[in-house]
Amino acid sequence: MKFFRKIHLWLSVPFGIFITLICFSGAMLIFEPEITRAVKSDVYFVKAQGEEPLPLGQLMETVKATLPDSSSITGVTIFSDKDRTYQVNLSKPRRASVFIDQYSGEITGRYERLGFFSTMFKLHRWLLDSANPHGDGVKIGKLLVGISTLVFVIALISGIVLWWPRARKNFKKFTTISFSNGWKGFWKGLHVAGGMYAVIFVLAMALTGLTWSFDWYRTAFYAVCGVEHTPRNFAQAAPASADKPQGRPEGRGEGNARHERGEGRPEGRGEGRGEGRGEGRPEGRGEGRREGRPEGRGEGRGEGRRHSEFGRWQQVYDELQAKNPHAPQITIGAETASVTLGTTGNGRASDRYSFNRRSGELTLESKYADSNEANKLRGWIYAIHTGGLGGIVTRILWLLGALLGATLPLTGYYIWIRHLRKKHQGDHHQH
Numbered sequence: 001m002k003f004f005r006k007i008h009l010w011l012s013v014p015f016g017i018f019i020t021l022i023c024f025s026g027a028m029l030i031f032e033p034e035i036t037r038a039v040k041s042d043v044y045f046v047k048a049q050g051e052e053p054l055p056l057g058q059l060m061e062t063v064k065a066t067l068p069d070s071s072s073i074t075g076v077t078i079f080s081d082k083d084r085t086y087q088v089n090l091s092k093p094r095r096a097s098v099f100i101d102q103y104s105g106e107i108t109g110r111y112e113r114l115g116f117f118s119t120m121f122k123l124h125r126w127l128l129d130s131a132n133p134h135g136d137g138v139k140i141g142k143l144l145v146g147i148s149t150l151v152f153v154i155a156l157i158s159g160i161v162l163w164w165p166r167a168r169k170n171f172k173k174f175t176t177i178s179f180s181n182g183w184k185g186f187w188k189g190l191h192v193a194g195g196m197y198a199v200i201f202v203l204a205m206a207l208t209g210l211t212w213s214f215d216w217y218r219t220a221f222y223a224v225c226g227v228e229h230t231p232r233n234f235a236q237a238a239p240a241s242a243d244k245p246q247g248r249p250e251g252r253g254e255g256n257a258r259h260e261r262g263e264g265r266p267e268g269r270g271e272g273r274g275e276g277r278g279e280g281r282p283e284g285r286g287e288g289r290r291e292g293r294p295e296g297r298g299e300g301r302g303e304g305r306r307h308s309e310f311g312r313w314q315q316v317y318d319e320l321q322a323k324n325p326h327a328p329q330i331t332i333g334a335e336t337a338s339v340t341l342g343t344t345g346n347g348r349a350s351d352r353y354s355f356n357r358r359s360g361e362l363t364l365e366s367k368y369a370d371s372n373e374a375n376k377l378r379g380w381i382y383a384i385h386t387g388g389l390g391g392i393v394t395r396i397l398w399l400l401g402a403l404l405g406a407t408l409p410l411t412g413y414y415i416w417i418r419h420l421r422k423k424h425q426g427d428h429h430q431h
Contacts (some may be wrong), residue, residue, distance in 0.1 A: 009157040011151045018127065018148035019155075025124035026205065027402035030387060032117045041111035041397040043099050045083050050103030056317060056332070059289065060310040062105050063088045063098060071096070073310075073410030075333030078102075078317060080326070089112070089333075146213030152405075153206050156199055163196060166255065184418070192322035193410035194404045201387075201401025208385040210256055221381075227373045309334065312360030319362065320353065341368060 012019075020407040037044040053059075067073070070092055077087040084106050085099040095109040113121075122128050129141025175196060177189035204384055209217040222229040313332045319331050320339055328342040337353045354364035368376075383389040387398025 002166070004158045004161045010160060012155045012409060012412055013416065015148045015151045016413060018144055019152045020406045020409045021123055021127065021147060022152075023202065023402050023406035025026075025120040027399050027406065029117060029122040029124060030399045030402070032114075036114055036117070039114060040109070044085060044102055046085055046101045047106075048103065049082055053102035054105055056314040057308050057310040059086065059100055059102060059105060060088065060313065061308065063100055063107060066098075066107065075336075076313070077329050077331045079329045086139055089331075139347045142213065146210065149206050149210055149213060150217075153203065153210075155408075156195070156203055156206070159195055160199065163192060167196075174226060187414045190407060191415060194411070195408050198401045198404035198408070201398055201404040205398070205402065206341050208381045211381055222374065222377060225377055227377050227414055230372065230374045309357070312355065312357060315324075315360035316353075316355050316362065319360075324351075337362075346376070346379040347384045347388045348382060349376075 056076065060076065064073055067090065072091045073088055074091050075089045077089070079086075086102050088098050088100055090096040090098065095111075099108045099111070100106065117294055119128075125145060126139060126141035127144055129139055163185060175193050177186065177193050179186050181188075203376065207221075211221050219229050226386045317330060317332050320332075320337060321327070324330070324339045326342060327339045329340045331338045331340075331359055335354055337355060337358050338350045339353070340347070341349045349368045351368050352366040354360050380389070387395040
């Protein structure tokens with residue numbers, strides 16, 4: 001036990017403050033999508049529902065007319081919530097998108113991550129290291145996050161080893177947080193009992209989060225899961241929640257790229273929703289030829305727009321929506337489309353399609369169930385890391401777990417400092 005006590009203490013002391021910052025900032029990102037939509041409701045929600053949305057071709061041409069020559073439309077995401085505006089994804093700048101009211105044709109705004117969440121994300125991933133996290137070379141902040149997370153795992157496991165023998169003798173005492181012994185008892189209870197309540201959740205977050213920190217760990221993690229790690233296949237990867245901050249890890253950096261909880265993740269949740277989410281947007285196979293413009297507002301949905309690069313998007317959407325009436329979102333791009341599945345627990349699971357740009361015929365279908373195991377595991381890692389695998393309930397539990405995790409180093413410092421003072425006072429009396 002003495003060995004585990006020393007390991008628990010001397011690893012936690014130098015890295016405790018980093019662990020607190022990582023846990024707290026991660027907790028702040030869990031409900032980023034919902035908070036962002038509430039704060040910027042005029043961007044994310046329509047003013048009033050009309051009888052029927054305007055044709056996609058017309059809406060895309062409206063957006064296209066506002067773009068500089070250097071930027072183009074790569075896709076549009078349509079949500080099952082009819083009050084949500086359409087999200088139009090752009091080629092430039094990186095992960096850019098605009099929102100358009102599908103009933104009025106009004107562009108409601110651009111995607112902009114709220115400053116608070118941008119800071120929390122940088123703190124969570126890189127400890128605010130100003131170095132470019134996507135470039136070459138070692139990033140001190142990213143490395144510290146990885147090492148601190150690894151230390152946290154060891155501290156949690158050693159804490160369980162220290163806690164269990166005592167808890168068996170007096171289970172109630174070691175699972176209770178109370179003021180019966182004043183503040184001293186409260187802080188100790190919060191550290192010991194609070195740590196036990198949070199351990200399952202923070203271990204799940206830490207063990208999955210490490211896959212974005214170290215290549216060797218990621219390879220080992222995949223091997224333990226019985227999956228060979230392969231570079232991310234964007235043709236098969238599941239899209240992040242479209243309105244999630246695209247800087248949130250999808251994989252908070254497969255290799256050194258890009259963590260869409262984005263990505264949220266907010267949502268996406270990424271990877272990603274990470275680091276990650278043009279993650280999750282159809283990559284497309286070319287922008288198509290811009291040979292003409294829609295011939296009028298009154299054209300049929302998808303018909304009469306054969307000369308527009310968006311001419312068949314409405315037709316494709318209508319067909320996919322009819323086949324998947326309960327899909328949370330459908331994304332249409334240049335000759336590609338994806339249907340996000342809402343019942344798997346993995347928010348990035350999706351079926352993907354290709355379609356003929358001229359006829360609108362769906363010519364290829366790639367089921368999520370048939371995608372390679374590495375891509376599936378990436379999605380599950382993100383879902384577990386952000387608490388998205390069980391919906392609102394698990395996200396609340398993950399929030400509380402992350403906040404408790406943030407308190408563990410602070411309460412540990414308190415207990416340690418009190419112990420040092422007692423020892424010092426005892427030595428002083430002896431002299």
